[in-house]
Amino acid sequence: MAGIRAKQKEKTRQALINAAMNQLSAENGFSSLSLREVAREAGIAPTSFYRHFRDMDELGLTLVDECGLALRQLLRQARQRIESGGSIIRVSIETFMQFVADNTATFRLLLQERSGRSRSFRLAVVREIDHFKAELEDYLVNEQSFTRELAELQSDTIAKIVFSAGADCFDVDEEEREIITEKTIQQVRLVARGAEATRRLLKRES
Amino acid sequence: MAGIRAKQKEKTRQALINAAMNQLSAENGFSSLSLREVAREAGIAPTSFYRHFRDMDELGLTLVDECGLALRQLLRQARQRIESGGSIIRVSIETFMQFVADNTATFRLLLQERSGRSRSFRLAVVREIDHFKAELEDYLVNEQSFTRELAELQSDTIAKIVFSAGADCFDVDEEEREIITEKTIQQVRLVARGAEATRRLLKRES
DNA sequence: CAAAACAGCGTACACCTGTTCGCTGAATGT
């Protein structure tokens, strides 16, 4: 009843996922890693792979999903930390950058497959980024009283900045990462100021 | 004396480059395309490939270089169109977007390999993006009288926005591309306004 | 307790890969 069988299956499924992440963290793009090697690192026969995933692509999509999920959870935690005092911009970006540092392999997959490979891959990545934008947009409307339109423009801009900054962190050491983090904070503030100025501009016109 | 031999060599070298670009425009990432297939499409024997490139990587780096070079030339042309009247932001971004539409394959390579594969690849891509930033930065300092510091922050931000927007154009039709272009223009204006506000803020402090 | 389900294995197959090696014939240099 405990499902000792299902439990074991889940375990090797995770082993496959971990194996794929490890191989990814090297220098190989996802498309250039092979079913056999992943299976080998997971400690199972190549043919057993098919008991868990139809394809390598199906595994890849799972990775993308998991990465996005983890990121969202983390940012939701950060949101709580903000409510008990702290700059929204600083806390969010520091959290984000820490996430990238901890999950370099999968985040790299995210960005890499964003502009490559199969359509389904790209759609999955876009979906994750859209989640990020939507949450930010809602915040700007509800807490900062921006128009929906201006909030949309702003959140899209910030998402572009932040995800690009994430990509800049891949090769660098911790010291450089902090520099990038500070720069990103300044850039997001630049956008926030621009949005504020635009809001005032629009008010004056009406 | 005409170099009929060298001319033929250059011709098949271009054939190889074109073949690689074609295969790239499909759905395969660069890392997943093979020397043999590229040679086949170029119409030469696999072994003859080595007369032109040591590696597939060497071919890839050539592609990155060519893409960056073409982009820079195009933007320099755009610069001249601006001097004879026209919004700097609008003309630049429309030019950029047109470039992406015309060179989707190589631009995709640029962005894809930006966060993947070998170190040398990434450095080459970063170098191209840095060119873009540097030219923009100089413009902001010389023509708009920004501080070097604020110009650097601004150009870096704009580069992130514009290159991300380029990536968004990959799958879409022309209609959607125009929408993205307009959005990008607004976003860059947002940043420009933010920078302007920041400049005034700093002046007041001193 | 017997029967069914099923995760994992090993073998086998056809195919594609990068790269070595020695050859050819035409363009070049002298």
Added chain:
DNA sequence: ACATTCAGCGAACAGGTGTACGCTGTTTTG
């Protein structure tokens, strides 16, 4: 005119790839 250079070729090799098939031994179900 002869010797040299050298882009391109074909054959061959060792190794990797995805996947089909049928077999196990254990867990689950009835």
